[in-house]
Amino acid sequence: MKIGVFDSGLGGLTVVKAMMKSIRGAEIFYIADTKNAPYGEKTPQQILQYSLDIARYFIDMHHIDALVLACNTATSVSIKTLREKYPQLIIVGTEPAIKPAINKTLTGVVGVLATPATLRGDKYQHLVDVLKNGKDVTLFEQDCPGLVEQIEKGEIDSLKTKEMLEVWLRPMRENSVDTIVLGCTHYPLVDKTIEEVMQREVTLIHTGDAIAKHLLALGEEKGHCNNGELKITLYRTADINEKIVSSIIDNTEDFKLIDIKS
Numbered sequence: 001m002k003i004g005v006f007d008s009g010l011g012g013l014t015v016v017k018a019m020m021k022s023i024r025g026a027e028i029f030y031i032a033d034t035k036n037a038p039y040g041e042k043t044p045q046q047i048l049q050y051s052l053d054i055a056r057y058f059i060d061m062h063h064i065d066a067l068v069l070a071c072n073t074a075t076s077v078s079i080k081t082l083r084e085k086y087p088q089l090i091i092v093g094t095e096p097a098i099k100p101a102i103n104k105t106l107t108g109v110v111g112v113l114a115t116p117a118t119l120r121g122d123k124y125q126h127l128v129d130v131l132k133n134g135k136d137v138t139l140f141e142q143d144c145p146g147l148v149e150q151i152e153k154g155e156i157d158s159l160k161t162k163e164m165l166e167v168w169l170r171p172m173r174e175n176s177v178d179t180i181v182l183g184c185t186h187y188p189l190v191d192k193t194i195e196e197v198m199q200r201e202v203t204l205i206h207t208g209d210a211i212a213k214h215l216l217a218l219g220e221e222k223g224h225c226n227n228g229e230l231k232i233t234l235y236r237t238a239d240i241n242e243k244i245v246s247s248i249i250d251n252t253e254d255f256k257l258i259d260i261k262s
Helices: 012-020 044-062 072-084 098-104 118-121 121-131 148-154 159-174 187-198 208-221 242-248
Strands: 003-005 026-032 066-069 089-091 109-114 136-141 179-183 203-204 228-235 255-261
Touching: 003 012, 003 044, 012 026, 012 208, 012 228, 012 242, 026 044, 044 066, 066 072, 066 208, 072 089, 072 118, 072 121, 089 208, 089 228, 098 109, 098 121, 098 179, 098 203, 109 118, 109 159, 118 121, 118 136, 136 159, 148 159, 148 187, 159 187, 179 187, 187 203, 187 242
Parallel strands: 003 026, 003 066, 026 228, 066 089, 109 136, 109 179, 179 203, 228 255
Antiparallel strands: none
């Protein structure tokens, strides 16, 4: 199975890391579209075009069988169009894990951290409306402009990052939030900083493992035999913080890192 995975930067590698735990006998091609990062602050038209261009690249260059949108923002904007355009592909998206958060919360108060584009999107609003129906749950939704850029620069626990998170998380801390949805694949990279700012143990929910399991199930339905070597190639459309890559993925010396024009 040949799998194309993309995000606006390094965050989608948290999904690749989850895929590495369960998928075998496959080739993974990952594009960090750092030239156009962050997607969460772009227009829907821009995000859709980036997604279409990357999908076309994967199909033309690597003849992929599956496409993973390892980006909540790209999923909310473009997955419907991509599925209509490429019905032959397995296409798996990423969306905020509201359902497991609602199931896990003990206080009934859930926080959601996401990009501005994700929280504005119709897909997210519809998801919330459906899942909250009949549930006694309060959501604290917070967009996090600039956090992706901090992570991409490697400022995982810098003073500036902590100050940004303090502003966003203080209302959650003061209102008994016990479960936080990490609604961007970058945000698991600051999970320890989030816990530090919350000043207590909280349940942080992200979707990497669920995406990997879902992709594997769909692949096996189409005949994928899940054994053998897993090959991974990383592409970048602009400079990338290789230290962050190494902090996410072990054995990066086994990977190829290739520059491409976006």
